[in-house]
Amino acid sequence: MGAPSAMPIFRRKTTPTVEPPYASGLRCQARGCSRYDAVACTYRDRRGRGCTAAFCADHSVVVDDGNYCRRHGGTMRALGARGKVKGGLPDVDNRGPSLVQHVANTLEPHIATALDAVARPHEQVIAEREVNKAFDPDRSSRWERAWRLVDGTGVVIKVAVFVEESRPDVVAVRVGSHIVFEEVPPWIASRQNPEPASEEQEEAARREFYRQLQVTIAQGVDRVRQTADHPAWAQ
Ligand SMILES: [Zn+2]
Ligand SMILES: [Zn+2]
Secondary structure (H helix, E strand, C coil): CCCCCCCCCCCCCCCCCCCCCCCCCCCCCCCCCCCCCCEECCCECCCCCECCCEECCCCCEEECCEEECHHHHHHHHHHCCCCCCCCCCCCCCCCHHHHHHHHHHHHHHHHHHHHHHHCCCCCEEEECCCCEEEECCCCCEEEEEEEEEEECCEEEEEEEEEEECCCCCCEEEEECCEEEEEECCHHHHHHHCCCCCCHHHHHHHHHHHHHHHHHHHHHHHHHHHHHHHCHHHHC
């Protein structure tokens, strides 16, 4: 009758630890996030190339039931539910559509106001909500979102925010037939700077970029209106 030599050891069958059904073991790639339930971005471009990004539910974007990284979520939203692009989705590293959408969303009220300000009673503004792929006569292409002042017979003034496929960093604006603005936005240009700008500097540069855009677009709209009213002035 000695003392029990040891506490009995319970040998339990190892049960799998309970994990959410979507736990993937993939580390989320968002800075500072330590979740291991990331899901890979499902974007596939026109050449069949996929995206290597994987993010957790907090840091990814769902568009039409598809799971995307932020960039490609932006691309899918910009292009609209149809994923409608002729010839397939933009190259995996092309940020044109989401850049156009981002700038266009910020400018939306200003462009609508500029067109409203010169509209005649029988004219109205028609604004696109999504980015379209457009082609130039030489077959080069661009991502574009447009606003049109129309009357009963057609377009009176068109304002388009666009990014050419061959120059994916340059935001351009056309009013009527004139390109009135072409610039690399400061938040993209600053990536090339060795010295990072302060948050205040970045914000100031961003505000100045949009201020210039608004002024330039409003002037362009006025000019086209006057030209339409007085065609001789166009010379
Ligand atoms: Zn995360
Ligand atoms: Zn992606």
